[in-house]
Amino acid sequence: MASGISAEQVNNGILALNRFATFLARPELNIESLADVHRNILERYLAELQTLGRTENHRRAIGQLGIFLTDIRRHRWDTSLPADAVLFTEDVPRQAKRLPRALAEHVMAQVEDPANLARWQDPVYRLITIILMRCGLRLKDACRLPFDCLVHDADGAPYLRYLNHKMKREALVPIDEELEQDIRDQQQRLLERWPAGVPVLFPRKLKNLHGQVPMRGDTYRQVLNPWLERCDTRDANGQPVHLTPHQWRHTLGTRLINRDVPQEVVRKILDHDSHEMTAHYARLHDTTVRRHWEKARKVNISGEKVSLDPDGPLAEAAWAKQRVGRATQALPNGYCSLPVVKTCPHANACLTCPMFITTQDFLPQHRQQRQEVLQIISAAEARGQQRLVEMNQQVLGNLDHIITALDQDDDTETADAG
Template identity: 25%
Template sequence: MAGDRHLRPAQEADPVWRLWQGLPPEWRGPVIGPGIADWDKYTENDDRRVNLVGLPEVMIAELAWMAHWQAMDGTRSSVLATNQLANIVRRAMRENRPFPSSIRQMDWQTAFALQGWFYATRWGRLAPPDARARLRVIFRFARLALIARCHDGPCWELDDWNPRCDPRIPLTDREPLGNYGCSPGHITTEWLRPAVKWCLGTQLEAGTLRWTTVSQQRLKCLRRFDNWLTAAFTDPAEALGDPAAAAGQAAAFRRWVSDPRNRMTRESDSRHFDKRIHPRQLNDDLRAVAELFAFAAADPAQTQAVLGPGPWDRVTDTHAAAWLRQVTRIPHQRELNDEHYVDDHALTQIPAALPLLALPRDQQMPITRGDRSEVLAHGFDDPQAMRMILLQVLTGRRSSEIRTCRFDCLSAVPGATVDAAENEQIARFHYAQSKIDIAPDNILVDREVVAVIEEQQQWVRESFPGITPSHLFLQRTGNRQGDKPYPSGTYTFMLREFSKVVQITDSKGRPVSLSHTHRFRHTKLTRLAELGLPVHVLMRYAGHATPSMTMHYIAARQEHAEQAFLATTKLKADGTRIVFSHDDHDSLHLFNRADRFLPHGWCLLPPLQTCDKGNACLTCSVFVTDASHQPALERQLSETQALIDRADATFQERHGHPMPEDNVWLLQRRAEHHALTRLLDTIRAKPGRAVQGAGCGTTLTGPVPVALDLDHHRRIRP
């Protein structure tokens, strides 16, 4: 290109020229846009061009590479933001305003100040918020990607880590490439920062720690240690001094991090001030510091070679042992409670309110809050969040396992059949198991879960046409290739704001925050346990490696304990026990819940409930029968028809006209006759199957409405 002649060749020492040389010729600038096929797909500003004319050579190469990286990343090249930054630099050059010589040296604070100067000197006003936000976009991911590609040393030497921007950061097969990163460069203590980078980076590369653990837990623990050093010492290096003082310092640190106000690593953590700090969190903080000390003390020669002379020369195994001794033992026997259990009262409110999440923001719908008050609320325009939380309720999966599962997450189950009459549909759901490597990553699901997943797949096809999506739930913006999952922060924010509006409460009037989605995992596993599933089956369904972890999720509900006792202790009116034979036991527990014999079938009403229908069993939804009662049913059908004929003849003889069809007695007999007819038709069609609900099983031909079965967990076995 003619505009390339003033740029330096790729053999220069600056690695940015190597990146520039690897760009397609049409992307090298200084004007980017002409000659690029499908330019409108890569840019967010239609036919606008990126104009880098007049900028320093290094900046032209950097901004050209950043624009191309944004396009290949699946976002769109920030044309307006790049051009505005170019205008700011050109004006600074004309007016001799100092500015960094490259984008890599220009952090966000410097760019923020330059933008403010630009607006003040050119237009005499402050920079508007949208201009600030637009410029910040290119300093988030594109600049980090540029810095990572130009860094020839280990990836852990950088101040900001993000797998999306730096492919050298190792990820396991079960860890999706998300938008989140971490910044060890935020550690303020000069001698601590490189040690944390080296320790965590080495363990990450060796596979001792996973990226999820490093970015979301371990680095936060060490940042709290950094904050404590600054707050507790005039000279933070005293923490690596006398080994005899290490035990007292560790105890002081434990007391300090026990205060929720001292645990902040970002502003959003302030909402957790009123929460109790679990001993396990304190142990994590202490263990992270102890492991850092042990890592540095394991090889003093290498520590000095990597970190240079400094406070780390004094650290010993004694320091690590003293800190590790402050880790307290947490009893394995947890308190039996239902703290994390979501009861039926709350679950009945959730499906009724969930459509509000999918409703467009310019529309409203009435909702009933937990306190029975009715309000008119605006929609949240997020159908994906609605389906994600519904899948968590139905399956008991972790939020990450739903949010990052792949698009084609359903597969057929060999040997499974679909019963059209019962509308049963069994499929295998492959979720995104990223926590335990040896744990399974799939479960069997029913038609309700399949219906929700298929509805989401259809939404993705309509919202992202012409692409092959990687995930079932997608980031809605900056995701042209469909390879970025729904952000975890957005999901939490949506559910937190949704909870504020709908105000779900349980049967005791306590608020149920929907953003704490792990409660639904506790609830699902508790209900499966109450059905009598063996521990190894529960462990397989939960995706746990040990049965003790599975039992941690089971809530000891007083209601279920009483039901289980009454189900196993049958008493007569005089208080004596009822003795059943083995056959009686099997008959009484048809489908694990029947306890009433009828002449023509069984009643499935639970033992603790009473019936107010009299003898209207034929039209009752909990009535069940089978082919063994076919003669009795056929006899009852003929007798019912004969009874109708006799009554009609008597009525006509007395009144001179046939009995009206709306006669109350006749309506009931007609209903019984119709129910008997359907029962017998079903029995003849399927002689080996029990028929429930007066033979009213039908095949749904339209969309399947998802309704939570709030009674299923009460079907207990003695």
């Protein structure tokens, strides 16, 4: 612990060693010393862990045991440990890739409601809640914010400075002027109680005569659910909402990705150490875009509905092709469904191309283009350019089919909403 390891990590190491020691104590193994702990013993232990389930606990147990075996050799605690008594990377179960546990927007609308935020009986808890929601800090980092946590750039824009305990480094996150004022109000309250100043923004309430000790995360967790009950916060099924403070961090990351904030910017705001951590939010965004794509009415140049089976065997391949098409073959008024490995034989003639697909999102562009085509036809007729008239008449007809089909879908959605 003197080297900076947390008490929780020390405890995890002790639990891992106790579990392994209990396994070695079995009479049938006949283990008398570390000299008897060969790779085959470790493999039997790994097999037993595998049968118990609880993958996350096993990852921790195996990781801590591997560190212990390495330290035995590093510090020469016991030179009798066999050379093959090692754990490899592939021995650790793969961690399941879970989507971020972001809160639904209608839940966020309730907890962000100023009237509900005013239901906090203590302004300290209200401020912590706002910081968690708007800045995406981990609860431990929010509770340990320093008193002088405000920083301004050359333009005078405010930032929140905090210590990212997980990465063991200081980080900055941009904030708005309203949150800056709330923090200054908290600083003023602390100076009124402790004129000499305190080192932390949120001192512990009790047994903290000089305000030196920061609030614990458990203290905030204990008051969170009673606040949610006072606000009568409910989910989509009308059931009371129970959430964890860390879900606000997931929600912020998801919101930023869904608003097309570049992934590198999201990584900086959340102070992730790797792009892979931030990629979890991008995976959710990809799922969201796909759901809207599958739900949208898609028509071709004749106004005929184009159906893609979301559950069929080609669903993943079709979505991958469409997503690549968005990136490489996006058109100002739709998408090209021609495989990207093929060259388009048409020169700027998408509205007469059978591979063209469009959705309701492009209705304004279609209506504007229809007006432009009408002007081209009128001008060509005046100049006697019959061939140009015929070519644009076909485009005009396809535009009429598209606009009519998409307008019908719009009317249907409006009636359903009513």
